[in-house]
Amino acid sequence: MNKHEMYIKMLLSSLLRRRSRMMVALLAVAIGAAVLLGMTTISYDIPRQMGREFRSYGANMLFVAAGGGAMMSLNDVDRAVALLPQGNLVGVTPYRYRPVRSNMQPYTAVGTRFDQVKKTSPWWNVSGAWPGSGNEILIGSDVAEFTRLGPGGTISLSGRNSEGARFSREMTVSGIVRTGGLEDGFLFMDLSTMEDLAGDAGTAEVAEVSVAANATDLSALVALIRDRVPTIAPQLVKRVTQSEASVLSRLQALVALVTLIVLVLTMICVATTMMTVVMERRKEIGLKKALGAENRSIVAEFLGEGICLGLLGGLLGVAFGWFFAWTISVNVFGRAIAFNIFLVPATLLVSVVVTGVACLIPVRRAIDVDPALVLRGE
Amino acid sequence: MGKEQNMNTTTSVPANILELRDVSMIYGQVKALQSICLTVKKGEWLAIMGPSGSGKTTMMNIIGCMDRPSSGAVILDGQDVSGMSLHALTRIRREGIGLIFQQFHLISYLTALENVMVAQYYHSMIDENEAMQALERVGLKDRAKHLPRQLSGGEQQRVCIARALINYPKLILADEPTGNLDEANEQIVLDLLRRLHAEGSTIIVVTHSPEVAEYAEKTIVLEHGRIVRTTENLKESGDK
Numbered sequence: 001m002n003k004h005e006m007y008i009k010m011l012l013s014s015l016l017r018r019r020s021r022m023m024v025a026l027l028a029v030a031i032g033a034a035v036l037l038g039m040t041t042i043s044y045d046i047p048r049q050m051g052r053e054f055r056s057y058g059a060n061m062l063f064v065a066a067g068g069g070a071m072m073s074l075n076d077v078d079r080a081v082a083l084l085p086q087g088n089l090v091g092v093t094p095y096r097y098r099p100v101r102s103n104m105q106p107y108t109a110v111g112t113r114f115d116q117v118k119k120t121s122p123w124w125n126v127s128g129a130w131p132g133s134g135n136e137i138l139i140g141s142d143v144a145e146f147t148r149l150g151p152g153g154t155i156s157l158s159g160r161n162s163e164g165a166r167f168s169r170e171m172t173v174s175g176i177v178r179t180g181g182l183e184d185g186f187l188f189m190d191l192s193t194m195e196d197l198a199g200d201a202g203t204a205e206v207a208e209v210s211v212a213a214n215a216t217d218l219s220a221l222v223a224l225i226r227d228r229v230p231t232i233a234p235q236l237v238k239r240v241t242q243s244e245a246s247v248l249s250r251l252q253a254l255v256a257l258v259t260l261i262v263l264v265l266t267m268i269c270v271a272t273t274m275m276t277v278v279m280e281r282r283k284e285i286g287l288k289k290a291l292g293a294e295n296r297s298i299v300a301e302f303l304g305e306g307i308c309l310g311l312l313g314g315l316l317g318v319a320f321g322w323f324f325a326w327t328i329s330v331n332v333f334g335r336a337i338a339f340n341i342f343l344v345p346a347t348l349l350v351s352v353v354v355t356g357v358a359c360l361i362p363v364r365r366a367i368d369v370d371p372a373l374v375l376r377g378e
Numbered sequence: 379m380g381k382e383q384n385m386n387t388t389t390s391v392p393a394n395i396l397e398l399r400d401v402s403m404i405y406g407q408v409k410a411l412q413s414i415c416l417t418v419k420k421g422e423w424l425a426i427m428g429p430s431g432s433g434k435t436t437m438m439n440i441i442g443c444m445d446r447p448s449s450g451a452v453i454l455d456g457q458d459v460s461g462m463s464l465h466a467l468t469r470i471r472r473e474g475i476g477l478i479f480q481q482f483h484l485i486s487y488l489t490a491l492e493n494v495m496v497a498q499y500y501h502s503m504i505d506e507n508e509a510m511q512a513l514e515r516v517g518l519k520d521r522a523k524h525l526p527r528q529l530s531g532g533e534q535q536r537v538c539i540a541r542a543l544i545n546y547p548k549l550i551l552a553d554e555p556t557g558n559l560d561e562a563n564e565q566i567v568l569d570l571l572r573r574l575h576a577e578g579s580t581i582i583v584v585t586h587s588p589e590v591a592e593y594a595e596k597t598i599v600l601e602h603g604r605i606v607r608t609t610e611n612l613k614e615s616g617d618k
Contacts, residue, residue: 291541292471294468295465370444372444
């Protein structure tokens, strides 16, 4: 047996001899490490998990024509959309607006694609049915109230197309939309119907884009589209992106705070346990000092025990933490979580540092033990 | 080599292993030791006696380099240790003093052999064979792998003696070495000490027992921190 083996023998024997007390400290470290790994994993994954959830807030990007133009080509929109991460793309809804009249009253008719509206504006409350055939129309609740029309009723629209020629059409109301916003005063028809009536096929004034990404990524995408498709002027819907970022940052701050509190509690638990161990081992420490142990030997022994606790507790914590994060992800977000392997050494390192710091005061007490106490029979 | 050098920092070899010159120890208003003067020759066996509170433990602490006197000089193997730092005293203690305790103070989670090796561990290198030989010297070779709780009081004290001897100390300090032992084990331990003395070890024993003190060549009696009597044992060295 050499000195290193003797050191390890003393370390392990000492830990095993006080296994019930050390189990408490080990459990505290394991819980701390589990919370650290679990919370960090969730914190890393929250933007990905929540990104889809946030898309129910509506589009977070708008496309309009660049250079102050009124219309943009839908081909250019498609080119811009191709630059977005397709896996994260929720929906793209073009809108085309046209003034029309019905019974001498002015209205705004909007041509759009209803299959995309359902994706980018999931909060639209439609009573009746979404328009099916080209002759069906969805009217806003304010319009319905004013005209006393309901699903199944007919409305006669007239106006001028892009070349100035008059058009007129009798349309069937398929449903009434209520959003509490501007939509309540509009008449919605399929984009192809609008193109039939107003001409200028393949164009739109605005396109709403919903893509699952954080504010930084969205800004980068805006810059990319501006660069690659100069006819399109992409803009971020600030109220959506900023509120998303705000919610995420608060959630992550909360997670960080909870983790910090748990780590502090872990540190207190380990420090209390180690302090008790030092008090119990005063005679042994006094004996070792009487035999000629330097302070650094005493420090090495107690810190060694702390590091062992940190490593072992950290390993247990990694396993518990991964299970904890996976369970939360599956039960709360309804999807599996991505495991970041780099969190394992990071968790072990933090566990060792936390136990090491927790051992500082007990170690200080240990080196203050007077070797003479072994002669006093205390 | 390190073991042989130990405390020899002077060129001439001093005849006295220990010399206390006018040593006093004061704790607040309490004078634990007052102007103690004492010499212990190399190879000598000294017994320190006295009632409780007479200053025996304080004197042991000072001689064992675990405390420093309030005044006076402590010359250990020709070196004044009274003004040394705690760090330097730890080194002196490690390299030159073997300690035997009334309560044995073995580390409960280590075997008898490992308890002896602990002293080697803090001293320099570990030599398992040498530790085993030390246990053999005290008649415990076959108990080497036993934990302290598996040993009798006498056996534990013999492990304590083996641990005290393992680094070839200049001075063996024994604090009531037979205080917790029955008669049979007391005799075994005293025989061991007598053998060590015969081999040239310097031994200082603190005891309440006149029978134990009779083994020493010289006995001093402390009262109220002063040496009130010094007795030379006329019998042959270590022979009762």
